[in-house]
Amino acid sequence: MSDLLQQLDAVLASRKRAGDADSSYVASLHAKGLNKILEKVGEEATEVILAAKDAENGGDRQALIAETADLWFHSLVMLSHLGADSQDVLRELGRRFGLSGLEEKAARSNND
Numbered sequence: 001m002s003d004l005l006q007q008l009d010a011v012l013a014s015r016k017r018a019g020d021a022d023s024s025y026v027a028s029l030h031a032k033g034l035n036k037i038l039e040k041v042g043e044e045a046t047e048v049i050l051a052a053k054d055a056e057n058g059g060d061r062q063a064l065i066a067e068t069a070d071l072w073f074h075s076l077v078m079l080s081h082l083g084a085d086s087q088d089v090l091r092e093l094g095r096r097f098g099l100s101g102l103e104e105k106a107a108r109s110n111n112d
């Protein structure tokens with residue numbers, strides 16, 4: 001599925017380079033600028049939280065999945081706007097793989 005992320009990265013980069021804001025949602029976000037993109041990331045994060053609470057109470061898990069997809073998507077648009085992409089994040093997650101979050105955090109305080 002990482003290939004899908006790479007394909008999406010390429011589409012987002014092409015919309016940033018030469019997208020038409022009148023026919024492309026992504027190009028319209030790039031044209032509006034980083035603050036608009038960040039507003040959407042914040043909005044979608046809130047919608048994920050609300051959908052998660054709803055799912056905890058027996059609500060619609062598909063709605064949670066859809067809102068999480070919205071958050072991932074808008075985060076990818078943000079990364080694209082700032083010259084990064086999904087592979088940068090996957091590389092960082094790979095670097096952390098197998099390292100306990102508790103050990104990683106303790107190591108930070110030992111080095112501080």
Ligand SMILES: N=c1c2ncn([C@@H]3O[C@H](COP(=O)(O)OP(=O)(O)OP(=O)(O)O)[C@@H](O)[C@H]3O)c2ncn1[C@@H]1O[C@H](COP(=O)(O)O)[C@@H](O)[C@H]1O
Pocket residue numbers: 008011015019023024025026027047069070073
């Ligand atoms: N994956 C997505 C994707 N996910 C969500 N969205 C859009 O993000 C917008 C979210 O806006 P809103 O939050 O206002 O709407 P909403 O989330 O449906 O409604 P609420 O949850 O807020 O109530 C909607 O217009 C969605 O269609 C996306 N738009 C585009 N993509 C991908 O980006 C590609 C390029 O898109 P265009 O640049 O529009 O061609 C597409 O081919 C897709 O692969």
